[in-house]
Amino acid sequence: MKPMRLKLSIAAIILTGAISVLCLRIVGPDERGIAVIFGRPRGHELAPGLHFLPPYPAGKLILLKSGEIKRVYVGKMRDWQGDDVRTQLPEEMEYLTGDKNILKIKSVVQYRIKNASDYFFNMRNVFEYIEYIAEAELTRLIAAMTVEDVLTTGKAEIQIKVQAAMQNHLDAMNTGVSILSVQFRDVAPPMEVEEAFKAVMTSKQEKEKAVHQASGYQNEARHEAGAEAGVLLQKSEAEKTAMINRAQGESEYFTALAAEHRAHPELVTRRIFLEKMEKLLTRVRILIAE
Amino acid sequence: MKQLKWLGAIGLIGWILGTSIYQVDGRQMVAVTQFGKPVRHSTNPGLHFKLPFPFQRTLFFDKRIQIFNPKPMEFLTADKQNIIADGFICWRIQTANPLPFLVSMGDKYHAELFLTDIFTSEMGASLGRYTLKNFISTETADLRTPEILKELTAKCTQSAAENGIEILSVEVKKFNLPEENKPSVYARMTEERNRIAKKYRAEGQEKAAIIRAEADREKSRIVSESTEKAQVLLGEGEAESMRIFSAAHAKSPVFYSFLRTLEAYEKFLNERTTIVLSPDHELLRLLTRGK
Numbered sequence: 001m002k003p004m005r006l007k008l009s010i011a012a013i014i015l016t017g018a019i020s021v022l023c024l025r026i027v028g029p030d031e032r033g034i035a036v037i038f039g040r041p042r043g044h045e046l047a048p049g050l051h052f053l054p055p056y057p058a059g060k061l062i063l064l065k066s067g068e069i070k071r072v073y074v075g076k077m078r079d080w081q082g083d084d085v086r087t088q089l090p091e092e093m094e095y096l097t098g099d100k101n102i103l104k105i106k107s108v109v110q111y112r113i114k115n116a117s118d119y120f121f122n123m124r125n126v127f128e129y130i131e132y133i134a135e136a137e138l139t140r141l142i143a144a145m146t147v148e149d150v151l152t153t154g155k156a157e158i159q160i161k162v163q164a165a166m167q168n169h170l171d172a173m174n175t176g177v178s179i180l181s182v183q184f185r186d187v188a189p190p191m192e193v194e195e196a197f198k199a200v201m202t203s204k205q206e207k208e209k210a211v212h213q214a215s216g217y218q219n220e221a222r223h224e225a226g227a228e229a230g231v232l233l234q235k236s237e238a239e240k241t242a243m244i245n246r247a248q249g250e251s252e253y254f255t256a257l258a259a260e261h262r263a264h265p266e267l268v269t270r271r272i273f274l275e276k277m278e279k280l281l282t283r284v285r286i287l288i289a290e
Numbered sequence: 291m292k293q294l295k296w297l298g299a300i301g302l303i304g305w306i307l308g309t310s311i312y313q314v315d316g317r318q319m320v321a322v323t324q325f326g327k328p329v330r331h332s333t334n335p336g337l338h339f340k341l342p343f344p345f346q347r348t349l350f351f352d353k354r355i356q357i358f359n360p361k362p363m364e365f366l367t368a369d370k371q372n373i374i375a376d377g378f379i380c381w382r383i384q385t386a387n388p389l390p391f392l393v394s395m396g397d398k399y400h401a402e403l404f405l406t407d408i409f410t411s412e413m414g415a416s417l418g419r420y421t422l423k424n425f426i427s428t429e430t431a432d433l434r435t436p437e438i439l440k441e442l443t444a445k446c447t448q449s450a451a452e453n454g455i456e457i458l459s460v461e462v463k464k465f466n467l468p469e470e471n472k473p474s475v476y477a478r479m480t481e482e483r484n485r486i487a488k489k490y491r492a493e494g495q496e497k498a499a500i501i502r503a504e505a506d507r508e509k510s511r512i513v514s515e516s517t518e519k520a521q522v523l524l525g526e527g528e529a530e531s532m533r534i535f536s537a538a539h540a541k542s543p544v545f546y547s548f549l550r551t552l553e554a555y556e557k558f559l560n561e562r563t564t565i566v567l568s569p570d571h572e573l574l575r576l577l578t579r580g581k
Contacts, residue, residue: 039313040336047304057313096465098428102472121316125356132378134356135463142464143426144433147479173355173380173458173463192476194521196483203487214498218505226511227517236520240527247531251538254549258542269548276552277573285564 030067032116037058044105045116062120066113069180072127074107074134094190095139101147103188109134109166110180118176126175130166137165147189151197155184227261319353319388322346328389349392355382355458356398360406364468365417372471373422375413376464379405380458381450393456401455409460412445425465434460461519 026049027033033046037059046061053059073215074093095103107223109130113119117127150158156251163182170177261268314320319333323345332338333353335444339344381401383391395401416438423432443460450457467475537547559565567574 036316036335038337039315039318040334041316065360093464094466096426096467098426100426100475101482102467102475121354123357124317124352125357127358129360129380133461134465136378136461139462139464140435143435144428144430146428147341152462169459187425189479190476192481193479196480196487200483200490203490203494207490207497210494210498211501212446214501218501218508221505221509222512225512229512232513232516232520233523236523240523240530243524243527244534247534251534255538255541257549258545261545263544272549272552273297275557277315277431279560280555281573283561283563284559285561286464287566287568288569 019055023059025051025053025061027051027061027063030065030114032066033064034062034064034120036062041117041121047191047196054191062116064113064116064119066116069110069112070127071096072109072111072131072134074109074131074138078269081143093135095142096185097147097150098144099146103142103147103150103187104190105142106185107134107138107140108183108185111177113176114178115176118174120176122174126177129173129175130170130177130179133156133166133169134162137162140165151187151189155187159183305518310341312338312340312348314338314350317352317354318350319385321349321351321388321392323349328392331388333385333388334490338430340526347552351383351388351391352398353383353385353388355380358402358405359463360402360409362464362466363410363413366527367417367422367425368419369421369581371422372468373417374464374466374468375417375462376466377409377413377462378461379446380461381455382403384451384454384456388454390452394453395455403456404453404455405450408446408449415445416442442503 012113025033027046029048030092031048035046035051037054045066051061053061072172093105095105097103111130123129137197138158141161144156145154159182163179166182167179170179188194300343312320314332314335316335318335319331320338321331323329324341325344329346340348349558357380359376359378362374362427364372364374366372391401395404420434420438423429424434424438427433439460439462442551443457446460
């Protein structure tokens with residue numbers, strides 16, 4: 001072969017090799033890829049693995065971590081369009097309740113990308129939208145509830161409702177996002193009224209304690225009364241039995257004596273009479289006269 | 291010399307190719323202008339062709355939905371309450387035709403200025419027509435936020451559409467009270483909490499008193515019931531004793547009457563009684579007769 005042709009062949013092989021390497025793209029295990037060729041997105045998402053695309057700038061591979069659980073923190077300091085207004089805004093997010101109380105609430109939204117091309121092509125800043133819509137729904141729900149409800153029993157209900165409402169909005173805008181959960185991190189009244197709120201909790205506990213104590217007293221009283229009644233009844237039973245036994249004994253004695261009397265009437269009568277008289281006459285005054 | 295010409299020719303061809311071919315990303319729309327005048331537009335992603343620069347130029351726009359969050363502003367409700375509303379607008383350039391946007395707005399910065407204006411005026415008008423309890427209330431019947439927002443969106447949509455902006459939604463992400471009002475709100479909150487605390491304590495006392503009174507009543511009831519039963523038992527005992535005695539005495543009435551009489555003597559004869567006995571009395575027999 002001529003040296004010129006050899007050089008050309010080697011150059012061609014190297015060039016082909018280089019282009020091939022540039023065409024190789026890798027999609028990671030927790031990622032999904034969107035292939036964009038000359039600006040036009042390919043229909044389906046690319047699964048993890050090796051893929052071939054024309055080299056940049058004709059072919060682009062957009063990688064999105066679709067398996068990852070992402071978080072949005074609702075309630076942090078913000079600055080607006082370049083102006084630093086930190087001094088004006090509350091540090092934690094304040095919400096107005098239906099009964100015109102103020103609560104400070106911090107919450108976390110967990111979400112993941114369910115449709116990579118929707119997520120990428122439909123809305124410019126999905127992250128921001130998620131945070132805003134979370135705030136909007138929290139605001140709306142809390143503006144309809146009392147401060148008591150939000151602080152105590154309403155938390156679970158709010159979290160569920162906000163999640164559902166958010167999902168509706170996100171789906172309506174085709175953001176390709178799936179909300180996994182909305183959770184409160186902190187719900188508290190403002191520092192200025194913290195004492196007063198604590199006092200309500202304490203007073204609730206006091207109420208319970210008073211009722212609890214009274215119940216204890218009630219139980220004790222019942223037991224005492226029961227015991228007293230039991231003792232009384234027992235005593236009476238015993239007395240009744242004793243009475244009957246005594247009667248039994250005495251009547252048996254009488255019956256035996258009566259049998260003796262039937263057998264030897266004169267003798268028995270005399271004996272008893274004399275026994276008795278003996279006792280009686282020592283007591284009385286006796287006058288013997290005609 | 292010849293080489294320079296070749297270089298020049300290649301350069302020109304490269305220039306022509308470079309500025310005739312352009313890519314439209316899936317997130318963009320493009321308008322092609324010819325000497326400043328818009329001639330066509332497209333939202334289709336892919337490779338496109340045009341006349342090379344300086345004959346035709348491309349202007350790219352983001353065709354995605356954008357979120358705009360104007361600065362929170364203070365408004366007055368119909369019942370003269372001050373409230374700060376923090377809202378946001380979901381909008382995009384009219385996808386059917388970006389040219390009105392290009393003509394009226396030109397770019398995102400101006401679009402946001404425009405949106406701030408209409409948002410502020412429409413929000414002010416809306417809030418001014420409704421009372422505070424239409425937004426914040428524990429009575430579901432009072433709340434009308436969704437319909438108010440719909441109204442707001444519709445009004446904003448109209449003026450925006452004329453300028454090539456499509457408004458998808460207007461939401462309020464926060465209602466806040468002005469800082470100056472907060473001390474009085476805190477005072478009211480504190481007073482309310484104190485009142486509630488008092489109420490709980492009083493309820494506790496009341497309930498406890500009722501339970502204790504009930505307990506006392508029950509106790510005396512149990513005791514009196516058992517006292518009654520005790521009496522009944524004793525009564526039964528006495529009755530049974532009577533029955534037993536009577537049964538035995540009935541069998542030997544004479545003997546019984548004899549014993550009973552003697553018992554009676556024992557009872558009524560005492561130190562103050564004097565018995566007169568004649569010397570022939572049975573008892574004195576041995577004394578007087580000696581046998």
